[in-house]
Amino acid sequence: MQLASNKTQPIIGGEITRIDGPFKVSGTATYSSDINLPGTLYAVPVCATIAKGRITRLDTAAAAGMPGVRAVYTRENIGKFYRVSFATDIHIDEKRPPFEDDNIYYYGQYIGVVVADTFEQATAASRVVKVAYESSRPDVRIEMSAEQTPSVDTQRGDVDSVFAAAPDALKLDQTYTTPIETHNPIELHATVAVFDGSNYTFYETSQSIVNQRLVMAQMLGVSQDQVRVIMKYLGSGFGGKLFPWSHSLLAGAAARNLRRPVKLVVTREMMFHNVGHRTNTQQRMRLSVTPEGHFTSFQQDYVYQTSRRELRKENCGETTGYLYSSPNLRATAAYARRDVAPSTSMRGPGAVPGLFAIESAVDELAIKLNIDPVRFRLMNEPAIDEGLKVPFSSRHLKECITTGAEKFGWAQRTPGVGSMRRDGLVVGWGMAAGSWAARRLVTETIVELHVDGTARVSTATQDIGTGTYTILAQLVASVTGIPLERVSVVIGDTRLPPGPMSGGSMATASVIPAVEQAAQAAMQQILVAASQADNSPFNGQPVTELAFERGMVYRKGTSPGAGVPFERILAPANVNMVVGRGRSGASANDADASKVSIHSYCANFIEVTWQPETARLRVNRVVSMIDGGRIINARTARNQIEGAVVMGLGMALFEETQYDARSGAPINRNLADYVMTTHADAPKIDVTFLDYPDLALNPLGARGVGEIGMAGIAPAITNAVYHATGVRVRNLPVRIEDLLATQASV
Secondary structure (H helix, E strand, O other): OOOOOHHHOOOOOOOOOOHHHHHHHHOOOHHHHOOOOOOEEEEEEEOOOOOEEEEEEEEOOHOOOOOOEEEEEOOOOOOOOOOOOOOOOOOOOOOOOOOOOOOOOOOOOOOEEEEOHHHHHHHHHHHHEEEEEEEOOOOOOOOOOOOOOOOOEEEEEOHHHHHHHHHHHEEEEEEEOOOOEEOOOOOOOOOEEEEEEOOOEEOOOOOOHHHHHHHHHHHHHHHHHHHHOOOOOOOOOOOOOOOOHHHHHHHHHHHHOOOOOEEOOOOOOOOOOOOOOOOOEEEEEEEEEEOOOOEEEEEEEEEEEOOOOOOOOOOOOOOOHHHHOOOOOEEEEEEEEEOOOOOOOOOOHHHHHHHHHHHHHHHHHHHHHOOOOOHHHHOOOOOOOOOOOOEEEEOOHHHHHHHHHHHOOOOHOOOOOOOOOEOOEEEEEEEEEEEEOOOOOOOEEEEEEEEEOOOOOOOOOHHHHHHHHHOOOOOOOHOOOHHHHHEEOOOOOOOOOOOOOOOOOOOOHHHHHHHEEEEEEHHHHHHHHHOOOOOOOOOOOHHHEEEEOOEEEEEEOOOOOOOEHHHHHHHOOOOOOEEEEEOOOOOOOOHHHHOOOOOEEEEEEEEEEEEEOEEEEEEEEEEEEOOOEEEOOOOHHHHHHHHHHHHHHHHHHHOOOOOOOOOOOOOOOOOOOOOOOHHHHEEEEEEEEEEOOOOOOOOEEOOOOOOOOOHHHHHHHHHHHHHOOOOOOOOOOOOOHHHHHOOOOO
């Protein structure tokens, strides 16, 4: 397929190709582990081989004497680490610093680090460090029950009495589970740390360089002015690289101690126990309805697993309070501690596993009531956010459902299990709705307009593969009218004005108002120069009578085409550039935003095929309808949804990290045994954006699309599996053993 030129596309909403694309496909894009500084040493951590106990002896003598080894660090000699403060703007999932004590809390926990001239030398030496433990059997059970009184996420009415009074035919009580999943981006976590005697520089794999800087400064015990974080390109993160991990601190301390650059790249095996995971959940859903099918009670009680030392909530009740209308509703949360590593965010944290339970239960009840699943959801659409008792800023879930059903051909669906066949295969159709919160973070930007007719935008955010470089260029080009190819983007460095993290689908929504403000400020300076500069053709004209459009300065009432390019204002005035600064606040502190409920929505329709003779299940076709506000770049947005759909297939059908009950070790801690979706598994994906601006969030009305694409994918698949096979899968992932019993009956 031939790609259209960016020059033929609308700047906002067009199919704009990535401006960073040529650097990536040509191999000239520099990722963190590509940084090779003179004198670089290589660090390899030593990991615990038990999951619960304490170190009784740690002998590093043999390792220290091996060729090329510069140091073997343990808690005895690495130096002081600190915990982060309790400030709300600092985020880290594993708060315990490495080597803090001799206790072991999970398999693979760092207990030492070897630094050598080469990676091979460091690896070899790390394997001869001798460790003795006092250990006990770890608890890594997947089965969970609340270990404390559950906390209430949201509540209204009296769910208990209403549910108890409902006839059995009009209610559902089922439990659904999701497993532990491990992030496996192609790029491993990596840090290159440099210490110059006073200041630290980290070349880092991070989805939030500003937060990374704050955490490293606090844990190393220095001022944040003494820490710089650089990250130009990221080979994906999916939430796993959102917050700092201990390897960064180890690299920084080693660089400080040895006065040499130190590179530490986490191995694939370490990815399974040192840098977080999506935790497992167990969710009991209790729903009741009127005879006509309207909810009378809606209850979700979920338990999530957390590590022994850290408590991180998997917020499965995030969408529960507002997704459907019910006068009586409650969502509660509880946790179960296990001897596993700390969990972290994974695409759509909380809401995505929560929606698996919600949309599975809703579908299951619709079928029990003999009501079409599409109609059942439309019947229970709320007029307002009933949890917050405020209107929605912009909600088009009904249109997502109805338009998606039409595009998918839902009207041709026959409801009977196994009743649809094509080409000798059983066909199953399923659907599910979804939602994701939309928020804005504090952002500062600078926009420069240069004498050579170019523009430059800078902010300390990062592009994690989602298209942020391109979005920022589009925004400046849109406001100023300067051609896209003449806009340069500088991000990924904490020396720049502080920008937002790339997580929670908040980066684009956050930068829009700051970039617009900065660009307008720069344009206003051009107009002042045009009015006041001696050699300006507009000298003496009131600024209020001048306008800036399409990169041109002109008199109001005339055409921009009859104006003067802005560089011809700067050059005669001997001004190299003008600089505009912009800042936008967090939506959480926006009084107007708090008066409405701001979310994105989706509806996913999925076709599976089932071949009983060979027990082969395949996701064949996906129609995904997205209400994500105004779409800034249709190409990168569609890329995001397609990637999220494929990741949702992995959640539904393949991904599950399993643990050895004896050692507490992840069993399938490699890409051979941890099964993920491949190109061969990918279905035909049809993505449609409704493109309704949501002006409650920013001037362009854009919301993020990274997370919403995965919302509802897993339940839509299992709902389709039920339609094809008659097996209701309540425990992810779908296992072929679950379906084998249907061979004789379908």
